[in-house]
Amino acid sequence: MTVRPFEWRDIPTLHRYRAECVFLDTALALTRGPIFVPTGALLSALANATGLYTFIHQDDQALPSMVAQVLHTAGLASAQLTFLAPQSGLKERGVSGLVEYLVAVLGERGALHILAEVEEQSAALDILRQAGFGVYARQHIWHLPTGVDRRSVPNGWRSSNRQDEAAIRFLYANLVPGMVQQVEALPAGRLRGLVYYRGTELLAYVDLVYGLHGILAQPFIHPDADTLPETLLELLQSMPDLYSRPVYVRVRSYQFWLEPMLGKKGAQQTGRQAVMVRHLAVTRRVNQSLTVPAINGSTTEPTVPIARIKTK
Secondary structure, eight states: OOEEEOOGGGHHHHHHTTTSOEEOOHHHHHHHOTTHHHHGGGGGGGHHHHOEEEEEEOSOTTSOOEEEEEEOOTTOSEEEEEEEEOGGGHHHHOSHHHHHHHHHHHHHHTOOEEEEEEETTSTHHHHHHHTTOEEEEEEEEEEOOOOOOGGGOOSSEEEOOGGGHHHHHHHHHHHSOHHHHTTOOOOSSOOOEEEEEETTEEEEEEEEEEETTEEEEEEEEOTTOSSHHHHHHHHHHTOTTOTTOOEEEEEEGGGGGGHHHHHHTTOEEEEEEEEEEEEOOOOOOOOOOOOOOOBTTBOOOOSSOOOOOOOO
16 A cells, blocks of 8 residues: 655646545635635645544556545644545545554544544545444534525624633533533634524524635524524524625524424425544553551552451
8 A cells, every 4th residue: 555645746637536526524625615625735845733634545547546635723733634635536545544544643632533534425434433433423414595684683692702701611511412522622712603692501503714705604502592493593594794695504402493494494404414523642550659557667569459457
C-alpha cells in the first residue's frame, strides 16, 4: 500500500474526481460550496499550519487512486473527514488502509477522534463501518424557504456574547446526550450564534456557521419553549445579513421534535445522515508512585501491591 500527501502533480486526478466526491462535512459543503472542499487540497503543503491534510492512496495501477481529506484544528480533540473520492471506487478498494494512515498522522497531532457525516443511503456508510467508524447520532438537514416579510421578525432573539457562555454551556449539557458530548464538546472560544431568554433562563441557543454559499444553523432548544421554534424560523429567514444566501437547519436526533414545525413552515428535508466517529485514543496505564514509610532509617520499594486490610 502506498499512501502519500497530495502533490501538485495530483491536480489532474483531483479534477477528474470533481463530480465523484463523497462529502463528509455537512457544514463545509453547504456553506463553502462543494467545489471549494476538494480544491482545499492545494493548501495541503501547509498542512502542519492549516490542519488540512489530503492524501493519495495508490497500490495497483489497475485500480483508481483514492483521495481522502481531513481537517484538524490544533488543540481540538476531534478531526473531521471532509471528503473521499472517487465514489465509484469505494466499494472496489475500501478505505481501511487510508484511514489507518490518517489515524497515525492525527494521533501525532493530539486528535482523539475522527468524525464523518454520511448519507444513510450511501455506500460509504458500510465502508466506513469496516474502517472502524461507528454511528453515535443521526441528523436531518432542512432547507428553509425564503421571502419572509422582515417586519414580522419576533422580539426576544439577539446575538450571543461572552456573558451568555456559561448559560449556553449549561443548556448544552442538559439537552445533548452524554455519548455525543464526549465526542462533540462546544468550542472553548467565542460562541457565535443567537440566544433567547425567558427572564434570566436561557431557553435556546442557535449555533451559526456562515459561508459564501450558505448559512447552517443548529438549534439547541429547551422542550419547554412552546412557540419558540416557530419564531426562530422567522428570524433565520429574515436576518439582515443573508445576502440571498440559502439557510439550512441541522436537526440532530435528540431534537427531532422540531421537525413537524419545520415541515409546516415549508422547509424541505434534503437528507438523512448518520454521524460517525472513529476513536483514536488508546487507554494508557498510569504509573502512580507510592511513598513507603522509612524502615530503619531507609526507604524500600514494594514488590507486591499494597492494599488496605479491614479488620474487626
